[in-house]
Amino acid sequence: MSDAQPESTEKTEHTEKYTHGHHESVLRSHSWRTVENSAAYLLPHLAPGLSLLDVGAGPGTITVDFAERLAPGQVVGIDQSAEIVEQAAALAETRGLTNVSFQAADLYELPFADDTFDVVHAHQVLQHVSDPVAALREMRRVTKPGGLVAVREVDYRGTIWAPDNAGLDHWMTVYQLVHRGNGGEPDAGRYLKGWALQTGLTDVESSASVWCFASDADRAWWGDSWATRALESKFYSDALDNRVATDLELQAISKAWLSWRDAADGWLAMPHGELLARA
Secondary structure, three states: OOOOOOOOOOOOOOOOOOOOOOOHHHHHHHOOOOHHHHOHHHHHHOOOOOOEEEEOOOOOHHHHHHHHHHOOOOEEEEEOOHHHHHHHHHHHHHOOOOOEEEEEOEOOEOOOOOOOEEEEEEEOOHHHOOOHHHHHHHHHHOEEEEEEEEEEEEOHHHOEEEOOOHHHHHHHHHHHHHHHHOOOOOOHHHHHHHHHHHHOOEEEEEEEEEEEEOOHHHHHHHHHHHHHHHHHOHHHHHHHHOOOOOHHHHHHHHHHHHHHHHOOOOEEEEEEEEEEEEO
């Protein structure tokens, strides 16, 4: 008789929580994203007629850009939030697009057959999951042989700013604690290549790019967003619940963002890791 044990059929429980939530200040930031400012590394590989899955599509601004570029190719956007899926679908309708659809879905159990899409894309998603290798493996499963898995993730710890600002130093400390407390990896950008190799993806290409906020308009937009998020978004409640910051500390962080916003020499850069790999 064999001593081998049957393979377990139990599902792994993933308990991560989405750090940013869906407060208006967060969606305002997410709605700024386009293919040009968030997926430029993928542009040379896009062509009309390709099919694409956009994982963690959020309000859908990147997804509808893909749909316009790939038509008549079919584009599908998924997100865990049914409410956000409705917003994304409404955006596609206003753009008059018929080759894009949105649905609520679980990244760990994508509702698609093997080898379905030419490109499977994720932007700022793997940083929020507790098992990014399993998530990448599922993305690879639904990618056609020879197709592309494309991922871009921020590296929060690599963020730099001027002028010096003790409040933003504290924001970084609190943010790291909140994000990790929610089961994610805030510095995901630097780990993409390693995760891809663990997944078994091949022809792995790694690159990097930055978001830079320096003009008066950019500082006002980003500074106002984070000044509000520090006090009104899920980040605020999670910081309190996880006991990594007090209300007074979060108020000070909000004021620090406004101080940076109003500094004539204000400047901030956020690095991103990028991944292109073949299924």
